[in-house]
Amino acid sequence: MEEAIFIFKNYIQQSAPIDESGFEQLSKYLKSKKVVKGQLLLRAGEVCKNSFFTAKGLLRSYTIDKQGKEHIIQFSPEGWLVADRSSSFFNEPSFLYIDAIEDSDIVYIDNLFFDELSKQCSDFSLFNINSLHHHIKQIQNRVNLLLGASAEERYLDFIRLYPELLMRIPQWMIASYLGITPESLSRVRKELYRK
Amino acid sequence: MEEAIFIFKNYIQQSAPIDESGFEQLSKYLKSKKVVKGQLLLRAGEVCKNSFFTAKGLLRSYTIDKQGKEHIIQFSPEGWLVADRSSSFFNEPSFLYIDAIEDSDIVYIDNLFFDELSKQCSDFSLFNINSLHHHIKQIQNRVNLLLGASAEERYLDFIRLYPELLMRIPQWMIASYLGITPESLSRVRKELYRK
DNA sequence: CCTCTTTCTTAACATACATCAATGCGTATC
DNA sequence: GATACGCATTGATGTATGTTAAGAAAGAGG
Numbered sequence: 001m002e003e004a005i006f007i008f009k010n011y012i013q014q015s016a017p018i019d020e021s022g023f024e025q026l027s028k029y030l031k032s033k034k035v036v037k038g039q040l041l042l043r044a045g046e047v048c049k050n051s052f053f054t055a056k057g058l059l060r061s062y063t064i065d066k067q068g069k070e071h072i073i074q075f076s077p078e079g080w081l082v083a084d085r086s087s088s089f090f091n092e093p094s095f096l097y098i099d100a101i102e103d104s105d106i107v108y109i110d111n112l113f114f115d116e117l118s119k120q121c122s123d124f125s126l127f128n129i130n131s132l133h134h135h136i137k138q139i140q141n142r143v144n145l146l147l148g149a150s151a152e153e154r155y156l157d158f159i160r161l162y163p164e165l166l167m168r169i170p171q172w173m174i175a176s177y178l179g180i181t182p183e184s185l186s187r188v189r190k191e192l193y194r195k
Numbered sequence: 196m197e198e199a200i201f202i203f204k205n206y207i208q209q210s211a212p213i214d215e216s217g218f219e220q221l222s223k224y225l226k227s228k229k230v231v232k233g234q235l236l237l238r239a240g241e242v243c244k245n246s247f248f249t250a251k252g253l254l255r256s257y258t259i260d261k262q263g264k265e266h267i268i269q270f271s272p273e274g275w276l277v278a279d280r281s282s283s284f285f286n287e288p289s290f291l292y293i294d295a296i297e298d299s300d301i302v303y304i305d306n307l308f309f310d311e312l313s314k315q316c317s318d319f320s321l322f323n324i325n326s327l328h329h330h331i332k333q334i335q336n337r338v339n340l341l342l343g344a345s346a347e348e349r350y351l352d353f354i355r356l357y358p359e360l361l362m363r364i365p366q367w368m369i370a371s372y373l374g375i376t377p378e379s380l381s382r383v384r385k386e387l388y389r390k
Numbered sequence: 391c392c393t394c395t396t397t398c399t400t401a402a403c404a405t406a407c408a409t410c411a412a413t414g415c416g417t418a419t420c
Numbered sequence: 421g422a423t424a425c426g427c428a429t430t431g432a433t434g435t436a437t438g439t440t441a442a443g444a445a446a447g448a449g450g
Contacts, residue, residue: 063339063342063343065339065342065343065344066343067343069343071339071342071343073335073338073339085328085331086328086331086332086335089325089328090328090332095339128324129323129324129327130284132324132327132328132331133280133281133284133285133327135331136280136281136327136330136331136334137281137285139331139334139335139338140268140281140334142338143268143334143337143338143341144258144260144266144290146338146341146342146374147258147260147266147341147374148258148260148261148262148264148266149260150406150407151406151407170426170427170428171427171428172426172427172428179341179342180407180408181407181408181409182427182428182429183407183408183409183410183428183429183430184406184407184408185428186428186429186430187407187429187430189428189429190429190430345436345437346436346437365396365397365398366397366398367396367397367398375437375438376437376438376439377397377398377399378398378399378400378437378438378439378440379436379437379438380398381398381399381400382399382400382437384399385399385400
């Protein structure tokens with residue numbers, strides 16, 4: 001078994017008690033791929049047919065607005081799963097782009113994988129509902145910060161939540177995630193040093 | 196059966212084929228209440244033990260930030276269900292307030308109602324997953340607007356999405372929902388008349 | 391019907407953040 | 421090792437939105 005798939009299997013087994021042969025059956029829905037820095041995995045307008053599990057490396061998902069500006073929605077380092085859930089679930093064109101920030105080992109997971117797994121294993125659908133709630137909580141928190149917190153506060157929150165990502169992600173991307181310009185982030189950081 | 200409960204029953208039956216006696220059994224988890232304008236239904240810090248179904252009237256959910264400013268998260272007119280899902284699901288203190296914008300008829304739905312209903316009726320858990328995805332889609336869209344759209348664009352989007360609420364909600368609340376001040380919204384509107 | 395409160399509007403002024411432009415630094419590329 | 425490119429920083433300036441304050445309009449309550 002390829003290493004990326006193996007790592008993914010361990011990830012799944014944490015939430016669903018599936019045995020080797022059960023997993024084997026589902027493995028037709030999985031593809032391990034190496035992607036290089038900058039490579040696109042999903043393009044806005046496409047229907048999202050896969051989830052992407054990062055075995056090694058780092059992905060990002062982002063939108064592009066009318067003025068052509070990117071807005072980063074999420075980072076996805078090792079052990080994370082990323083997809084456009086709405087697009088998958090409703091079978092609608094995605095408005096997300098997903099690409100690689102670093103050379104990465106990714107497992108492409110066909111949506112059918114989760115359907116099958118849920119059928120075989122009720123623990124997994126519980127896990128799925130759990131992760132939907134986590135997702136809501138996380139986005140909701142982001143809305144709150146965007147509504148009520150300054151650039152500095154949002155940056156501090158980012159550091160608190162994702163300290164290990166700080167050195168791996170270029171600052172202009174962090175700025176994009178925070179909803180500010182790279183110049184502003186630079187100034188925020190300068191101000192924080194001063195203190 | 197009280198009218199509010201009756202309306203709620205119809206709402207449920209749209210997604211779950213439950214018969215009278217089945218519903219009767221679950222009705223112990225339901226309470227119909229009249230609430231007056233301004234009345235609090237949920238306070239931040241409490242664990243959210245209920246969902247609230249609006250049979251008549253209008254609710255709002257909101258947070259209060261460190262500086263004491265309110266940020267409206269959601270409006271909930273007739274036929275809508277509102278709750279702090281994260282708080283209910285994870286059994287954590289809520290950070291939401293919910294109160295009534297108008298005198299309203301509300302059904303208080305104990306969280307157990309949905310648990311029981313899901314057990315009895317698999318269609319309903321499907322409905323539930325569906326609505327979780329809808330929720331994610333909606334919040335995600337809001338994040339996008341906050342990241343990339345001007346006050347005017349956000350206002351126009353609000354009008355597009357909730358035209359029927361425009362006259363029922365005071366403008367300062369709409370401003371709060373949009374993440375701007377009432378004064379700014381007033382200017383935006385003036386500017387729109389001019390065009 | 392009058393009073394009191396809340397909401398909306400307008401204006402002057404303040405500020406956080408964006409934009410534009412220049413510079414420097416690291417590091418990939420050949 | 422020279423070139424070039426992406427990224428971070430800094431400064432000058434611009435702009436959308438916030439703040440404060442006042443008055444007008446609308447609505448609620450007695």
